[in-house]
Amino acid sequence: MDSLLNRRSLLRGSLGLAGGLALLRATPAEALARPTAASAASAATASRAEPRPWWELGLLADPVMENQLLHFLAATYSAQADIGEVLDTAHRIDVGDDWSWPTEWVSTADRIRAMGDASLARRHRHSAGHAYLRAANYYRAALIHHPEPGHPSVLETGRKAVDAYDKALALLRIPAVAVRIPYEHTTLPGYFFRSPHARGKAPVLIFQQGRDAWPEESKYVIDAALERGYHCLIVHAPGQGMAIREQHLPFRPDWEKVITPVIDFAVRIAGVDPRRIALLGWSMGGALVPRAAAFERRIKLLIPNPGVLSWGQSMFDQFNAMFPEVMALLDTNPQAFDAAMAQLMDAVFLYRWYMRDSMSKHGARSPSDLMFKLREFTNVPVVDRIRCRTLVMDGTAEAYSGGQAKQLYDALSCPKDYLLFTAEDTGLLHCQEAAQAVANHRMFDWFDEYI
Template sequence: MRPLAFDDPTFDYQTRRAAAYATYRGAELGEVLATVDGAEDGEGVEDGDYVGWYVAWRATADRVAGEAESALAAGHEETARDALLRASNYYRTAEFFLGPDDPRRLPTYERSRETFRAALPLLDAAAREVEVPYEGRTLPGYLFEPASSSTSSTSSPSPSAEARPTVVAVGGFDAIAEELYFLCGVPAALERGYAVLAFDGPGQGAPLRYDGLTARPDWEAVVGPVLDFLGDEPTVDDDRTALLGASMGGYYAPRAAAFDDRVAACVAFDHCLGVWEAATFGKESVASLVEQVPGPVVNAVASLRARLDPGARWQLRNSEWVFGVDAAGLSATLKEYSLVDVADRIECPTLVLAGEDDHLMPLPLAYELVDRLGGEAELRVFTREEGAADHCQVGNLSLAHGVVYDWLDETLGRGS
């Protein structure tokens, strides 16, 4: 696919990722392009310039958030809502390339959450913040329900409210719960009558940033408490609860489904047979050689590559943060995140999505995952002609979410 704004594939993909959320009022293409082109100072963001990226996106986010404040003060709630959703996405994008210890990271992340939460009372749906009990802590998230489920966006659903089929949105390697509103198409789900729970798990969002909770491979231990929590919600149909795992969530969600029979359906969006399998696909001999090299040498080589390649620099730094290991320890850790030995335990209906040009999840691994699944499985491969061949189909979320929710309608029975 022709680059949108950058020659560097990582910078270009993140630009397209930000722009994709225009589908749900989370961006405007003109604002996105003006940001990376440097509309204010005439100097666009350069490939690999992490600082320039942050400065440009932070400026746009601040400006749009200011527009939201002015609109709200004037009583223009619809305008304020849309600006708040865009600002939240732009703050998330500004934070993206910052190092874990960068003093700008937490304040920028907090602004993403603040603007998103400020938009919740203005949505055409019931939306409330929730805290899921988890191993002596809580996991933060949001429960969205069609507006008819409650009398206001902040009140609890009434006991007489209808129990609805429910989607649990599961994020991935660099996920935050707020982004899942856009990435998993929460507005599309609400239109069809589904309730949706989006949350941060270990290695993601607030648990990683505030509590230092790194990722874990056994996500049945994470999803289990989420399903327990939903079991107490009167508007949730316990027999029609699906997992929708986005990006590396395409591993997390099927992994949970393999060990928890409360999952009625599972969507891998995209597929993720295994993190190590994806990272080393087509490079198996090099990966084998690296595993035989002493740890200090691995760390030195990884550091050198990171200095030369902006995408590799972000991936290494974020991997060390999310998984809590250095470069030398990554291979052993990433191998734990694999469905190879458990996919046959997944008995619920499963939909696997794949893009033919996905730069993170090689297409052949999608076919292998489907072959290994123990229950009914369906694979949908998106093409470049559809504009949806990229990772998580960010070029055409309307198409991807149509496929997902049509399939869930047929599998779970559509909500009302």
């Protein structure tokens, strides 16, 4: 019973670097190596003994895929998915095949894109636009759980996602333009959404995602900003979206070097009030944006969701709980650590996926190199430099960086507020997954008061 309760306490939330770790830690390695009918039957027996909470769907034997499935079901709120299409795709996925997840999502996306093409050929603009909007999201879904980050299909699928999304914006007349934001010796892709309800110079909401999701996926945040008269600028930052897949720009701990160029770009846009800039970071972004705010004084409002004081410490806590013997080798014998991790990766496909994906996004050459890089992601030395008003968001079922939001809030010396979502309001999961209406309601009430 204890192991079952532990698993249930961790099978919560959506996408993020620690998400796979929390789920993997809660599930025996032998069960993750290749989920079988017997393991599914065992899980079904357990669920009859103790009813699953509403967010455990019980549709896929793979816990990480289950977690991600909820994320894409929730996209129906912003018309970026349809329930039948998502569940049909999940029904076709073979969790024992590393390639099944991306293959089936691309198959669905291709089919929906073809529907859009057919409608466009007959000048049905709205039908085509909505089909492209969903197809773009399904292409992005394919890349969430891809077994080979360097495979040519990754870039191809990413470009399909961008193409479908751009067509949707034009056909649905969503007030957005694609932008390229100057960054060091290159540019970062993004979109600027101009609110049709803005009067004079208006606030701008700079929004970024975390380790896995693209900012386009959180259309519900953009829609809510626009209807309130706020402009919105989203960015594929290093380690994210097309910035990592097409430009090979990895995550970096000194996130102010990313956000300062984004703000430089934003304040030059006509209609943007340079004194009312808000910065939001979702998932791993909740660890990155506080770092940027410690150095960037033009930010008026900061919202990390969930707030994270030390991303590196959170990751190490997860790894130490999962692999204490292996982690003991990291500093004394990195080569032995890599060898031990390679054995785990060979035996368990979820470990294999997680390590390959994380190494790719952090520009790491080996598992030990990844761990050394993760150590650098901490806000502890700079948190006292944050001056802007900050809303630290958190959930009682935060599984990926549990406890970090409260640690960040307590460490802040700036004007601050703490917003905790609970089971009662249904926003208890990571980034309020499947509770977008509740998240917007409470977050934008705060935003309206202080912007």
